Amino acid sequence: MDTLFGHAFCPECIPKLYPDLAEKMKDDSPARSPRTPPRPLGLELRSRDGHRVRYTDVTRGEAMRVLDGHIHIHDGAPTPAALLERMGTAGVEGGILISLPPASFGGPRRTQAERLDNLIAWSGSSKGLHPFYWIDPLERDAGRQVEVAVERGVAGFKVICDHFPPGDPIALRVFRRIASLRKPMLFHSGILWDGKASSQYNRPAQFEAFLDVEGLVFTLAHISWPWCDELVAVYGKLLNALERRPGLGVEMYVDLTPGTPPIYRKEALTRLLTVGYDVQGNLIFGTDCETGDYNAAWTREWLERDGGIYDGLGIPTAVREKIHAGNLERFLSLGDRPRRQGPRPAQT
Secondary structure: OEEEOOEEEOOOHHHHHOHHHHHHHHHHHHHOOOOOOOOOOOEEEEEOOOOOEEEEEOOOOEEEOOOEEEEEOOOOOOOHHHHHHHHHOOOOOOEEEEOOOOHHHOOOOOOHHHHHHHHHHHHOOOOOEEEEEEOOOOOOOHHHHHHHHHHHOOOEEEEOOOOOOOOOHHHHHHHHHHHHOOOOEEEOOOOOOOOOOOHHHHOHHHHHHHHHOOOOEEEEHHHHOOOHHHHHHHHHHHHHHHHHOOOOOOEEEEEOOOOOOHHHHHHHHHHHHHOOOOOHHHEEOOOOEEOOOOOHHHHHHHHHHHHHHHHHHOOOHHHHHHHHHHHHHHHHHOOOOOOOOOOOHHHO
């Protein structure tokens, strides 16, 4: 077995899946020790204004900003300056920080005040780090938690539906309050590796319930792998709903955070970007990295992998800039939703 991007592949599979990278690996492999990590393929970094760094795709000669829409806070002392420095080595200048989890998700029990203090300590000193408070909407005081978190300055909320469906009536009341306060929401979607039977709550179709949460702006993480086709269909349904109900204020984004193992990545992105739906302004790059040891090498690999897929699909620079930064900024600001025509059944 050979390795590519940290995953094992049979040698015969690599040329079929990644022909361009296979040719580059031929040049690298003989001289590289098994313990020496592969050098980035076609990726260079340029510093800009201290921590603000852009990555340059050498194959295209283009530099662009990168924001990470999915970073988890680890259990340790907040060190935001060190985090930004590590992120900068991958060409990432900021992103969303997700708080430590609620008690229902396991791990040490912490009060809301403790989790909020930790979240603000990680993000408060930098305009580029946007705090998202992880909430369990079924907790008795969830409504009060929302109010306090907004008062403390959170940019949005994170939810993992691990013991309830997204359409649970109690949860929907909390989501409606968040929407009324004009805060976006990040939801886990797809298979959930938590050691219990919970993935049934995270299939994309479950999130159709949000059509009844007026004003909600939300993103589904991980391209909902392995239910990527279902995700595309749900996104199309929400676009169609905007046409059927012109006053509807619900908007859905897709968080591209892996999720998808490398062998599935090209198929998932191809379906998203070529299905014909107006999706280019609603895709957000993310990594699932942690604050304690932000994995710059992992981030560079995914940027490079996705860039190669975009090359093959002919995705223009303007769209890549949206995916890597602009769409996340609009998601965070709840910016104006562009006028678009939703698909009709005959077009799908």
